[in-house]
Amino acid sequence: METNEKSVVRRFYEIVGSGRPEAFDEVVATDMKGHAGAGGDLTELKESVGSFLAAFPDLTPDVRHLVQEDDLVSVWLSYTGTHEADFAGVPASGRRVKFPGWDLVRVRDGKIVELTQYCDLFMIMSQIGALPTAAPA
Template sequence: MNQIDVSEAAKAVVRRNTEEIQGGGNWALFDELWADDFVDHTPQPGRTPDRAGALELYRVLRAAFPDFRPEIHWQAADGNLVTTFKTYHGTHHGEFLGIAPTGRRIQFETVDAMRVVDGRITEHWGVANLYSLVEQLGAAPGAK
């Protein structure tokens, strides 16, 4: 496989994760796409930096925002490392970050990088605009 083929295959795995697992709640696919020795280099607060922590975060997000939907704006790959810029959308119907359901529609941006080896996600680095999310839920200092 050449560099372009590796990059395109890795992008397809990350896209499936984003659309089918995060956006669709396909937990069986999680087991297929995530490596047992996965490491999250930037875990969310209160989450472990392993695949169990990632799955827990995905489940919490879908419970808090049952209509959780990712919108991929672009992806770029350097070999097996895929960077994705996306916006998440949803309606707050469950507790999230200690915030009781508000019924508010939200959206927040995220940039993440995932390494894919042999068709499985092995590493993650990411930055999410959670302050914007908390602000939209009316829980940030000075939020209305």
């Protein structure tokens, strides 16, 4: 049986997949505290996810595991998308990417109140051609 906290977290990733970070208000508290890739607050979270969506407009999260302890939900997921606009100074390559992510989400009263996000930026940069694929001999 899925808990309310897990349902809120799952809805968060549905919103990411819809390409509408402005809809985060539905599941994220206005005073949310963010860490790492999430930015510091709700506004920065919207901007951070929005910048990913600008570069990878078909960004699709695939939630693999949700593990809960009290009000914390640990999320293991992967993302896929197509590099269609500038990302971290790298022009659109048209390449498909797939990269893992791990998030730690605190949910209280039906809203995300704290979010720590990590994704494998090295893997993204490698897949869009920003890094060499082999060391010189």
